Amino acid sequence: xxxxxxxxxxxxxxxxxxxxxxxxxxxxxxxxxxxxxxxxxxxxxxxxxxxxxxxxxxxxxxxxxxxxxxxxxxxxxxxxxxxxxxxxxxxxxxxxxxxxxxxxxxxxxxxxxxxxxxxxxxxxxxxxxxxxxxxxxxxxxxxxxxxxxxxxxxxxxxxxxxxxxxxxxxxxxxxxxxxxxxxxxxxxxxxxxxxxxxxxxxxxxxxxxxxxxxxxxxxxxxxxxxxxxxxxxxxxxxxxxxxxxxxxxxxxxxxxxxxxxxxxxxxxxxxxxxxxxxxxxxxxxxxxxxxxxxxxxxxxxxxxxxxxxxxxxxxxxxxxxxxxxxxxxxxxxxxxxxxxxxxxxxxxxxxxxxxxxxxxxxxxxxxxxxxxxxxxxxxxxxxxxx
Ligand SMILES: [Zn+2]
Numbered sequence: 491x492x493x494x495x496x497x498x499x500x501x502x503x504x505x506x507x508x509x510x511x512x513x514x515x516x517x518x519x520x521x522x523x524x525x526x527x528x529x530x531x532x533x534x535x536x537x538x539x540x541x542x543x544x545x546x547x548x549x550x551x552x553x554x555x556x557x558x559x560x561x562x563x564x565x566x567x568x569x570x571x572x573x574x575x576x577x578x579x580x581x582x583x584x585x586x587x588x589x590x591x592x593x594x595x596x597x598x599x600x601x602x603x604x605x606x607x608x609x610x611x612x613x614x615x616x617x618x619x620x621x622x623x624x625x626x627x628x629x630x631x632x633x634x635x636x637x638x639x640x641x642x643x644x645x646x647x648x649x650x651x652x653x654x655x656x657x658x659x660x661x662x663x664x665x666x667x668x669x670x671x672x673x674x675x676x677x678x679x680x681x682x683x684x685x686x687x688x689x690x691x692x693x694x695x696x697x698x699x700x701x702x703x704x705x706x707x708x709x710x711x712x713x714x715x716x717x718x719x720x721x722x723x724x725x726x727x728x729x730x731x732x733x734x735x736x737x738x739x740x741x742x743x744x745x746x747x748x749x750x751x752x753x754x755x756x757x758x759x760x761x762x763x764x765x766x767x768x769x770x771x772x773x774x775x776x777x778x779x780x781x782x783x784x785x786x787x788x789x790x791x792x793x794x795x796x797x798x799x800x801x802x803x804x805x806x807x808x809x810x811x812x813x814x815x816x817x818x819x820x821x822x823x824x825x826x827x828x829x830x831x832x833x834x835x836x837x838x839x840x841x842x843x844x845x846x847x848x849x850x851x852x853x854x855x856x857x858x859x860x861x862x863x864x865x866x867x868x869x870x871x872x873x874x875x876x
């Protein structure tokens with residue numbers, strides 16, 4: 491099984507499905523293989539027609555069953571120093587190197603390698619495969635997938651999201667909210683700052699306010715929080731503005747994110763920033779230039795995975811993996827979206843998040859083998875209802 495999985499993974503790595511680009515070729519490949527095992531395959535394209543989700547079902551057309559889910563997109567390799575071609579899977583020292591090996595084509599390859607076996611084992615409850623687009627840019631594909639499951643009244647009972655957890659069973663993570671804030675000021679000569687509206691300076695004040703809030707959030711963590719760190723975090727990921735020394739930059743853009751441990755924290759930050767813009771920054775900008783604006787675009791607001799008292803997926807995965815407890819993780823996944831559809835959800839997949847998004851991303855072969863063992867055990871369970 492591991493050799494099959496490696497071959498499939500090597501094929502998947504060769505599709506350069508960076509979030510900005512099309513994933514259609516990879517989706518067609520996945521669809522082909524799943525249809526070949528007898529799965530019913532549904533492909534949903536986005537409005538551009540360049541990206542698609544795949545939802546495939548083995549077994550009966552009924553409620554219940556399990557979803558095996560992964561995202562098809564990967565983060566860019568720009569400005570990263572790779573030892574070998576990131577889109578050619580390379581095996582060295584018991585590791586498979588390549589962009590997306592651990593995050594998270596390894597899991598997808600393992601489920602695909604198991605699909606023919608699942609097709610034999612599946613009985614009264616279906617096994618679904620959900621492969622999405624644009625997870626890395628805000629779980630956009632999973633949002634569309636959720637809408638379509640609601641519309642088609644498909645109600646799976648359980649979901650495993652195969653993000654890299656080193657096969658630990660994860661029952662909770664923070665939400666992930668991403669924003670782009672754009673400033674429109676007024677261009678001018680550097681020698682006359684008062685005659686322009688310097689978008690870079692207003693952007694810096696905005697960032698400074700975000701950092702103040704970040705400090706305050708540290709004191710707002712719920713006492714029972716098991717998250718690491720226990721509080722809501724904020725990160726400023728990019729700041730763009732200006733061109734040369736002596737021109738007042740008329741535009742600026744900040745890409746930032748927060749990872750709320752509770753919804754109230756997200757509301758607190760959004761309210762505070764809206765008030766700061768409306769009460770302080772905009773009036774100052776508009777004194778010089780009435781058309782000045784600050785606009786925040788929501789790139790994605792992804793729900794957290796909230797740990798719950800009863801979680802059948804947790805129970806099953808604890809049994810199959812043999813680990814004796816669950817964990818939480820600080821990174822976001824699509825799990826909260828599946829949870830919002832009423833499923834019991836865990837995040838559990840091969841590889842370590844420490845290797846994700848970095849140069850020389852790799853998946854250790856023993857991780858892949860562990861994942862296959864768990865999926866094989868899951869296959870035996872398919873004969874029983876859940
Ligand atoms: Zn991922």
